[in-house]
Amino acid sequence: MQILPSLSTLAPTLRQRREKLAQRVDFPAILWSGQPSPRNFPKNLYPFRASSHFIYFAGIQLPDAAIALDRGQLHLFADEAPPSNTLWHGETPSRSEIAAAIGADAHYPKTELRSRLAEAATLPASDRLTQLEQADFLGRSVVPVADLPPEHRDRQLAEAIVSLRLIHDLSAIADLRQAAACTVEAHYAGMHATAHATTEAKVRAAMEGAILARNFTCAYNSIVTVRGEILHNESYANPLNSDDLILADVGAETPTGWAADVTRTWPVSGRFSATQRDLYELVRLAHDACIAKIAPGVEYREVHLLAAEIIAEGLVNLGILRGKPEDLVAMDAHALFFPHGVGHLLGLDVHDLEDLGDLAGYATGRVRSDRFGLGYLRLDRPLQPGMLVTVEPGFYQVPAILNDPERRSRYGEVVNWDRLSRFQDVRGIRIEDDVLITENGSEILTDALPVEAAAIEQIVRQ
Amino acid sequence: MQILPSLSTLAPTLRQRREKLAQRVDFPAILWSGQPSPRNFPKNLYPFRASSHFIYFAGIQLPDAAIALDRGQLHLFADEAPPSNTLWHGETPSRSEIAAAIGADAHYPKTELRSRLAEAATLPASDRLTQLEQADFLGRSVVPVADLPPEHRDRQLAEAIVSLRLIHDLSAIADLRQAAACTVEAHYAGMHATAHATTEAKVRAAMEGAILARNFTCAYNSIVTVRGEILHNESYANPLNSDDLILADVGAETPTGWAADVTRTWPVSGRFSATQRDLYELVRLAHDACIAKIAPGVEYREVHLLAAEIIAEGLVNLGILRGKPEDLVAMDAHALFFPHGVGHLLGLDVHDLEDLGDLAGYATGRVRSDRFGLGYLRLDRPLQPGMLVTVEPGFYQVPAILNDPERRSRYGEVVNWDRLSRFQDVRGIRIEDDVLITENGSEILTDALPVEAAAIEQIVRQ
Ligand SMILES: [Mn+2]
Ligand SMILES: [Mn+2]
Numbered sequence: 001m002q003i004l005p006s007l008s009t010l011a012p013t014l015r016q017r018r019e020k021l022a023q024r025v026d027f028p029a030i031l032w033s034g035q036p037s038p039r040n041f042p043k044n045l046y047p048f049r050a051s052s053h054f055i056y057f058a059g060i061q062l063p064d065a066a067i068a069l070d071r072g073q074l075h076l077f078a079d080e081a082p083p084s085n086t087l088w089h090g091e092t093p094s095r096s097e098i099a100a101a102i103g104a105d106a107h108y109p110k111t112e113l114r115s116r117l118a119e120a121a122t123l124p125a126s127d128r129l130t131q132l133e134q135a136d137f138l139g140r141s142v143v144p145v146a147d148l149p150p151e152h153r154d155r156q157l158a159e160a161i162v163s164l165r166l167i168h169d170l171s172a173i174a175d176l177r178q179a180a181a182c183t184v185e186a187h188y189a190g191m192h193a194t195a196h197a198t199t200e201a202k203v204r205a206a207m208e209g210a211i212l213a214r215n216f217t218c219a220y221n222s223i224v225t226v227r228g229e230i231l232h233n234e235s236y237a238n239p240l241n242s243d244d245l246i247l248a249d250v251g252a253e254t255p256t257g258w259a260a261d262v263t264r265t266w267p268v269s270g271r272f273s274a275t276q277r278d279l280y281e282l283v284r285l286a287h288d289a290c291i292a293k294i295a296p297g298v299e300y301r302e303v304h305l306l307a308a309e310i311i312a313e314g315l316v317n318l319g320i321l322r323g324k325p326e327d328l329v330a331m332d333a334h335a336l337f338f339p340h341g342v343g344h345l346l347g348l349d350v351h352d353l354e355d356l357g358d359l360a361g362y363a364t365g366r367v368r369s370d371r372f373g374l375g376y377l378r379l380d381r382p383l384q385p386g387m388l389v390t391v392e393p394g395f396y397q398v399p400a401i402l403n404d405p406e407r408r409s410r411y412g413e414v415v416n417w418d419r420l421s422r423f424q425d426v427r428g429i430r431i432e433d434d435v436l437i438t439e440n441g442s443e444i445l446t447d448a449l450p451v452e453a454a455a456i457e458q459i460v461r462q
Numbered sequence: 463m464q465i466l467p468s469l470s471t472l473a474p475t476l477r478q479r480r481e482k483l484a485q486r487v488d489f490p491a492i493l494w495s496g497q498p499s500p501r502n503f504p505k506n507l508y509p510f511r512a513s514s515h516f517i518y519f520a521g522i523q524l525p526d527a528a529i530a531l532d533r534g535q536l537h538l539f540a541d542e543a544p545p546s547n548t549l550w551h552g553e554t555p556s557r558s559e560i561a562a563a564i565g566a567d568a569h570y571p572k573t574e575l576r577s578r579l580a581e582a583a584t585l586p587a588s589d590r591l592t593q594l595e596q597a598d599f600l601g602r603s604v605v606p607v608a609d610l611p612p613e614h615r616d617r618q619l620a621e622a623i624v625s626l627r628l629i630h631d632l633s634a635i636a637d638l639r640q641a642a643a644c645t646v647e648a649h650y651a652g653m654h655a656t657a658h659a660t661t662e663a664k665v666r667a668a669m670e671g672a673i674l675a676r677n678f679t680c681a682y683n684s685i686v687t688v689r690g691e692i693l694h695n696e697s698y699a700n701p702l703n704s705d706d707l708i709l710a711d712v713g714a715e716t717p718t719g720w721a722a723d724v725t726r727t728w729p730v731s732g733r734f735s736a737t738q739r740d741l742y743e744l745v746r747l748a749h750d751a752c753i754a755k756i757a758p759g760v761e762y763r764e765v766h767l768l769a770a771e772i773i774a775e776g777l778v779n780l781g782i783l784r785g786k787p788e789d790l791v792a793m794d795a796h797a798l799f800f801p802h803g804v805g806h807l808l809g810l811d812v813h814d815l816e817d818l819g820d821l822a823g824y825a826t827g828r829v830r831s832d833r834f835g836l837g838y839l840r841l842d843r844p845l846q847p848g849m850l851v852t853v854e855p856g857f858y859q860v861p862a863i864l865n866d867p868e869r870r871s872r873y874g875e876v877v878n879w880d881r882l883s884r885f886q887d888v889r890g891i892r893i894e895d896d897v898l899i900t901e902n903g904s905e906i907l908t909d910a911l912p913v914e915a916a917a918i919e920q921i922v923r924q
Binding site: 037038039040041042043044045046047049051052083086087088089090091126127128129132199201202204205206208209210211212213214215220221227229230231232233234236237257339348349350351354355398399400401 | 499500501502503504505506507508509511513514545548549550551552553588589590591594661663664666667668670671672673674675676677682683689691692693694695696698699719801810811812813816817860861862863
């Protein structure tokens with residue numbers, strides 16, 4: 001059953017968005033919503049998520065639909081549900097009701113799309129079935145925009161949409177606040193559940209349960225693990241031991257599609273060990289300093305480098321690294337323990353606009369570094385009011401990095417391996433918040449969730 | 463991170479399965495596991511679920527792999543994870559470790575598959591990307607087997623696999639028991655959560671939370687609704703009112719891929735109204751009688767018709783229908799209130815083997831009826847020991863059926879519309895259990911969950 005959003009606020013927002021698009025491109029654009037993806041057989045479908053570009057301009061998660069955007073006009077192309085649909089799925093809004101809700105200027109059956117496509121630009125859908133339909137309808141190949149020359153219309157459309165979606169409007173920010181609030185609840189639920197949980201799965205269940213209880217979804221596959229050094233660990237099978245840290249990277253998505261992305265790390269026992277506390281407080285120091293630095297005009301790359309410097313300096317103070325922090329960062333020694341970027345754009349996608357490659361993440365003319373300590377940075381732009389970014393420094397002991405013979409020889413002198421061995425009870429720590437760039441500085445959307453070690457311990461022990 | 467199942471039990475089971483297949487087909491078969499499906503951008507994936515046919519013979523949920531089955535031999539085709547994988551996903555088993563775990567006779571990189579494909583049969587994968595790869599590798603189209611003539615190898619393979627997967631072996635039954643046990647826990651959790659829940663979403667969260675807490679997944683999108691008359695309602699937005707019934711159709715799937723499928727209906731208040739109790743007890747009567755009838759040799763169609771007769775008779779006794787029950791069933795009057803089939807096959811898929819159309823559900827030579835009261839029946843076969851079926855009679859007031867002018871005129875005489883209007887607080891009731899056919903009769907795998915109205919009320923009020 002398709003739920004229509006509230007009419008009063010949505011349609012004017014969508015009108016503004018397409019008028020802004022019309023200021024940037026003078027050719028028509030067609031955006032497909034996508035098809036549901038089957039799980040194990042054709043009628044057992046994953047929960048449908050519409051394309052983020054479609055949602056941005058159409059406001060709803062309507063499967064098997066398309067919109068044409070042209071000079072500020074919105075035309076909706078969708079087929080009416082067959083009458084038998086009512087038996088299985090209940091009353092669904094008619095196309096004209098949907099069109100009215102989203103402020104469409106016209107609406108047609110989907111087949112009518114074929115006659116409107118000449119010269120239209122588009123962006124590739126996520127699902128393969130829709131990609132095939134796009135190529136079929138347009139009579140040309142539709143490829144990732146990163147592979148297209150600057151003069152290609154699809155690429156020009158992508159750049160125009162990036163310039164809009166980079167800067168969140170008030171409607172988006174209202175939804176992003178809801179995603180953040182729900183995510184904060186989920187993390188509280190996870191910390192509270194820890195005392196009685198025996199496995200990672202039970203903590204994850206409490207966290208995702210809090211998201212489902214609000215009728216939100218998960219914006220991405222949760223990471224809830226005592227093996228935080230496995231950066232994309234999506235298994236939840238490990239038992240919890242009393243000296244483990246739990247790293248939980250869990251974010252909610254509103255029914256309208258807007259995401260949050262938050263990580264906390266806490267001790268299973270409710271008490272950090274001395275070594276865990278030392279490294280936790282170091283990551284927190286980097287987290288706080290990075291957020292304090294965020295403001296319009298600041299280069300996000302500098303935020304990343306600030307995290308790297310603070311971590312390098314902290315590791316020197318703890319006797320784990322040897323040398324001057326700036327030299328250590330220059331030789332990427334920080335990346336032995338902090339091998340990823342300090343964050344990324346956040347919006348409708350948890351890595352916002354990443355379907356367009358680095359078009360959104362990297363300012364025009366910039367490309368990814370081949371440096372070990374910079375190459376994983378997803379965002380390299382000056383920050384502007386209305387952008388939402390994550391700040392997520394971390395410390396990890398990744399065997400694949402630390403036991404790599406080449407790195408061990410390259411960094412043999414600057415790492416005190418003997419001292420490091422005393423920190424074996426720290427596998428992975430990350431602290432991640434969602435930070436909105438404002439006119440004067442920044443606002444942490446997720447600051448209802450504490451970061452101080454003592455506050456975290458208290459929540460876990462409650 | 464790919465978790466390997468326990469070696470000792472899996473490999474002999476898989477060997478038995480492929481030896482049985484070899485007794486049925488004398489040509490090679492290639493089965494693909496499938497590719498993960500993207501959600502909103504290419505790197506944000508839905509949780510991967512391998513093809514059920516692949517799981518049945520390979521035992522593991524390995525993405526982007528294929529197996530060749532030939533005269534009892536199993537060859538595994540998969541690429542090793544790239545070294546960078548270790549950084550993000552941790553240590554993963556090598557292909558040779560996987561091959562050993564599943565008892566493969568040989569293992570190769572995936573590209574080697576191209577040289578083995580001549581004359582091989584296959585079955586279409588669920589995801590479109592793999593379907594394209596199948597057609598590309600085989601150099602021919604791969605279409606749903608329902609569209610193929612009997613002499614086509616793909617169809618012969620499908621029939622052979624149906625004959626195996628219809629009758630669950632001991633290993634499958636052990637896993638199906640685990641799915642059933644987890645599902646029972648989820649339903650207890652949902653009933654217990656109701657007293658403090660204000661929305662459908664909160665009850666759903668408690669139920670799915672119980673499944674996640676065991677590290678199981680949902681076998682299908684849950685139905686948890688006060689609008690049980692919407693048969694495939696996947697929205698959870700309604701508030702709970704004290705006179706509502708909650709219909710919850712929620713089933714767990716083990717990490718190894720085996721499913722359960724259970725429905726209970728309970729009063730939000732913990733107390734059925736008199737009208738709700740009358741109809742609940744009628745559905746329960748049908749449920750119990752159908753299960754009592756299940757035994758080897760019984761035609762499942764007769765189980766369906768028994769449910770129809772009991773419901774027709776009960777509705778006559780309640781004054782809702784007029785006439786003789788057998789006449790009412792003959793004219794499909796029961797289907798005004800019980801418009802679906804009494805159940806289906808259950809196994810790796812919640813509607814087991816439904817990717818093959820009705821090949822598994824309908825015995826050779828049988829086709830779906832065009833009768834309103836029979837056409838939705840998913841299973842029409844004599845029952846055999848080792849089959850697992852659901853039994854799920856129901857009563858619903860579906861506006862699309864009851865307000866349909868044609869039906870209102872056809873059934874105008876046999877329905878007492880005035881009497882029916884007194885049962886307005888009953889929108890939908892379904893009671894569903896998972897029943898294994900045994901040598902002597904049947905066993906309810908989900909009988910740890912009560913069905914009696916009084917017992918249900920007591921759980922909700924606890
Ligand atoms: Mn993040
Ligand atoms: Mn069922």
